[in-house]
Amino acid sequence: MQRLVLLSSLFLLLLGCEKKVDFDLKDAAQLLTVDASIENGQDPVVILTKSLNYFSKVSADVISNSLVKDAEVFISNGSTTHQLRRYDMVIPGTTVPFSFYSSDPANPLTIIKGELGKQYQLRIVWQQKEYNATTNIPQIRKTIDSLWWVKAPNTPDTSKKIVVRAKVKDPQPFGDYARYFTKVNSEPFLPGFNSVFDDAFVNGTTYMVDVDRGIDRNVDLDFDEYGFFKKGDTVTVKFSNIDKATFDFWRTVEFSYQSIGNPFSSPTKILGNISNGALGYFGGYANQFTTVIIPR
Known part of the structure; x- marks a missing residue:
């Protein structure tokens, strides 16, 4: 009984010492977010968005509105460089617009598809800043x-x-x-x-x-x-x-x-592995x- 009274007293003391702390969370600057990949036998796919604030309500419309549609995107295998084209579509089963960057058939001689054992460089130019990343498609070992x-x-x-x-x-x-x-x-x-x-x-x-x-x-x-x-x-x-x-x-x-x-x-x-403070990754599969x- 004495122990219960002591615990109750300590609990009340802690409540009495409780202090309200307010955090002034500033809106963070928007950062480029990259979701990019290249797979063996496939064209590269690059999805670019602007980062959201911590307390932003995430929905399909919010994500759609955050899509970056004015970037220049390039992929290279060390000997050939190809500028990717933006594709606009509607997500199947919805009315939500979506955009991504991939190979441009208007320039067929420089199109790059993924190959086993090869290294690839991604370069993105957006709002007068340049972002770079490198990935490998390894050999199939495992x-x-x-x-x-x-x-x-x-x-x-x-x-x-x-x-x-x-x-x-x-x-x-x-x-x-x-x-x-x-x-x-x-x-x-x-x-x-x-x-x-x-x-x-x-x-x-x-x-x-x-x-x-x-x-x-x-x-x-x-x-x-x-x-x-x-x-x-x-x-x-x-x-x-x-x-x-x-x-x-x-x-x-x-x-x-x-x-x-x-x-x-x-x-x-x-x-992540994107340079210049961008978020996300460029990965090979x-x-x-x-x-x-x-x-x-």
Whole structure:
């Protein structure tokens, strides 16, 4: 009883010492935000936006209005340089306009497609400033050997929920990085909740891993259904070898995403690779695709 009274007194004392603190948060200057990638056999894709204030309400219209449409964008492979063209479209199923930069067919002789083992430079000129980044499309070293499905263990209804598993081969030496996406039936490819990984603990081994279903980060995640597939699904896994800069960017982005709302999480600095203070990344992907059909 005496201990309870002491704790109550301390609690009241803390309440009495409470002080209101006001923070004067200034509007930050808008920064260029870059989401750029190049994949083996594909044209580069570059999405440019202006950064939003911390307390901005994010919506499809707000993102659309933040799109940068007046930049000059160039890609080079060291011997050839190609100026990208802006494409305007409407996001399927919506009335929201969208813009991105990619290869210009009006200049076919300089068009650059991604190749394994090649390095690429991105140059962006916007509002009298220049931004640069470099990435590599590595060779395909880390590979999926096989893909299969099993009934989900320890779930209320194992007759419908399915787990997809993969056997992955990681070669010597250290330094292989990968990112994965899944496509279910006719849906788009979506990255996993934790989509990137290195070979710190699996270097030089062949190992088995569960392949969680990719997620749409614009939709609230249902953890009761997270990771599972269903009978009748056709599942394609896009497994991409990436360089360390691409790994570091998505590793820090995903850690930040997972810690949102957690008051005990530590601040995370997103590790981008764009120069001159811009946000975001330019990444190269060496892709392989493996499909498994889950019968009904």
